[in-house]
Amino acid sequence: MxxxxxxxLFLKGGLATAAGLAASSIPGATAAAQPDEGKQLATLxxxxxxxxxxxxxxxxxEVNSAKYPDPQKPFPKMYPSRVPVxxxxxxxxxxxxxxxxxxLFIQHADVEIAGEETELTIPxxxxxxxxxxxxxxxxxxxxxxxxxxxxxxxxxxxxGGSKCRKVCPWxxxxxxxxxxxxxxxxxxxxxxxxxxKCDRCYNLIADGEVPACIEACPEDVQTIGPRDEILKKxxxxxxxxxxxxxxxxxxxxxxxxxxSPVPFxxxxxxxxTGKGKPHLKxxxxxxxxxxxLAAAMLVAPIxxxxxxxxxxxxxxx
Amino acid sequence: xxxxxxxxxxxSLPGRxxxxxxxxxxxxxxxxxxxxxxRYYIADIPGLGWLAxxxxxxxxxxxxxxxxxxxxxxxxxxxxLSQRKSRRMTASGYVRSALLAGxxxxxxxxxxxxxxxxxxxxDFIIFLDLCHLGLVMAFLFVSLYCFIYKKQWTTIR
Numbered sequence: 001m002x003x004x005x006x007x008x009l010f011l012k013g014g015l016a017t018a019a020g021l022a023a024s025s026i027p028g029a030t031a032a033a034q035p036d037e038g039k040q041l042a043t044l045x046x047x048x049x050x051x052x053x054x055x056x057x058x059x060x061x062e063v064n065s066a067k068y069p070d071p072q073k074p075f076p077k078m079y080p081s082r083v084p085v086x087x088x089x090x091x092x093x094x095x096x097x098x099x100x101x102x103x104l105f106i107q108h109a110d111v112e113i114a115g116e117e118t119e120l121t122i123p124x125x126x127x128x129x130x131x132x133x134x135x136x137x138x139x140x141x142x143x144x145x146x147x148x149x150x151x152x153x154x155x156x157x158x159x160g161g162s163k164c165r166k167v168c169p170w171x172x173x174x175x176x177x178x179x180x181x182x183x184x185x186x187x188x189x190x191x192x193x194x195x196x197k198c199d200r201c202y203n204l205i206a207d208g209e210v211p212a213c214i215e216a217c218p219e220d221v222q223t224i225g226p227r228d229e230i231l232k233k234x235x236x237x238x239x240x241x242x243x244x245x246x247x248x249x250x251x252x253x254x255x256x257x258x259x260s261p262v263p264f265x266x267x268x269x270x271x272x273t274g275k276g277k278p279h280l281k282x283x284x285x286x287x288x289x290x291x292x293l294a295a296a297m298l299v300a301p302i303x304x305x306x307x308x309x310x311x312x313x314x315x316x317x
Numbered sequence: 318x319x320x321x322x323x324x325x326x327x328x329s330l331p332g333r334x335x336x337x338x339x340x341x342x343x344x345x346x347x348x349x350x351x352x353x354x355x356r357y358y359i360a361d362i363p364g365l366g367w368l369a370x371x372x373x374x375x376x377x378x379x380x381x382x383x384x385x386x387x388x389x390x391x392x393x394x395x396x397x398l399s400q401r402k403s404r405r406m407t408a409s410g411y412v413r414s415a416l417l418a419g420x421x422x423x424x425x426x427x428x429x430x431x432x433x434x435x436x437x438x439x440d441f442i443i444f445l446d447l448c449h450l451g452l453v454m455a456f457l458f459v460s461l462y463c464f465i466y467k468k469q470w471t472t473i474r
Contacts, residue, residue, distance in 0.1 A: 036434065037433070037434060080356070080357065080358065082356070082358075083356055130433060130434075131432075131433035131434070136430065136431045137350070137371060137375065137431075139350045139351045139352075139446060139450075140443065140446055140447075141439060141442040141443035141445075141446050144439040144442075145439075147436065154439075157443070161351065161352040162352065163350075163351075163352045163371060166352075166371055167371050167372065190353075252433065253433075286372060287431060287433070289372070289376055290372075290375050290376050290379045290431065291431060291432055291433070293376070293379040293380065293383065294379070294428050294431075294432065296383050297379070297382065297383055297386060297425070297428060300383045300384070300386040300387040300390070301386050301387065301389070301390035302390070303387045303390075304386065304387035304388060304389065304390030304391035304392075304394070305390045305391070305394045307387075307391050308390070308391045308392075308393075308394035308395040308398060309394060309398070311395060311399070312394075312395070312398040312399055315399060
């Protein structure tokens with residue numbers, strides 16, 4: 001027997017669907033907000049100008065030494081035994097790779113330019129991604145992204161899990177065992193130390209100064225400025241020298257833009273890569289896959305509500 | 318009056334399995350956000366290697382959350398439209414609902430946090446992370462208690 005849907009039942013069902021639509025649009029509105037990545041701070045590095053003098057490496061060390069870890073030995077034993085101890089406290093002078101005490105280093109590449117064998121030298125450090133996985137995927141929020149796009153790891157909060165290093169396409173953050181908050185929690189069972197990486201001298205920038213590596217460079221390899229300006233300069237430079245750009249689109253976009261006279265595939269083959277020695281390979285946008293699902297999260301409750309409303313109307317027939 | 322059917326469960330068996338499986342994958346992929354599964358050899362178990370792959374657990378967490386969101390919306394509306402006349406929420410039902418609401422809300426904010434250009438304050442993000450984890454652990458303990466003591470979400474009016 002057909003039963004007429006009463007006005008009351010219709011209103012109930014309609015309100016339910018409307019509420020679902022309204023609720024699911026709130027995160028959507030925020031998501032649709034345009035990221036102002038053009039305002040983030042970016043650096044342009046003209047690789048041709050770098051002479052490998054390492055003035056930037058020294059300046060970085062000097063300026064950031066107060067931020068370096070001072071671990072106390074012996075370190076608490078960590079369980080299980082596979083947990084790696086990463087101790088650089090007696091190797092603070094190592095500067096041919098990234099370490100907790102060396103956040104910037106020079107990579108060497110023997111390449112051929114116009115038939116001539118040349119050595120190109122490339123300052124390497126954190127790329128300061130536009131949407132940094134180290135920041136977004138840290139389970140504790142120890143890695144932070146500032147308004148100007150700088151990503152830094154807060155040494156007071158970091159437990160040294162090194163997830164940030166794993167999810168970073170260049171594996172930039174470096175760990176020092178035996179320092180930090182984990183010592184006050186359960187040092188044998190959880191945590192391992194603190195992760196360190198270039199923080200783009202965020203405190204100098206806050207004071208209106210430039211990062212130490214840029215200040216110290218005698219050849220003006222680096223230029224710093226708003227991202228959209230830096231990208232314009234990078235493209236102008238690349239066009240001028242028939243060169244190549246790296247860092248603009250990698251990992252969905254970074255704020256470290258390299259311009260090179262030779263293709264980056266060639267540079268990548270010529271450099272030594274490995275732990276603490278990042279590559280120059282193409283990098284897809286690692287955060288995009290899941291972020292694309294975020295839109296489906298808006299639809300999901302609507303689908304659920306629709307199914308329940310549908311079931312309800314079927315029952316009232 | 319109890320005629321032997323009054324407290325029969327209102328959710329079909331497929332529905333119950335859906336709930337349990339999504340919660341299982343949410344929990345596994347969720348705990349996998351912390352670097353614990355490789356450290357503690359769980360990811361060495363054949364078939365569980367994915368638990369140590371952060372981008373895989375991240376994606377699976379989102380997928381399971383989407384399914385769980387649809388399921389939750391369905392359950393809420395179905396209760397409001399069809400069940401309310403004959404059944405009411407129990408105390409344990411309210412507790413579990415409140416915990417899930419907190420988990421879902423903090424989860425939505427974390428999804429927003431992951432988008433490019435999102436500008437949530439870093440203190441708020443830490444608060445969200447701790448809330449999300451704390452509420453999940455509370456929810457799992459409460460669920461275990463309810464399972465052991467056979468506490469239902471709803472009961473006859």
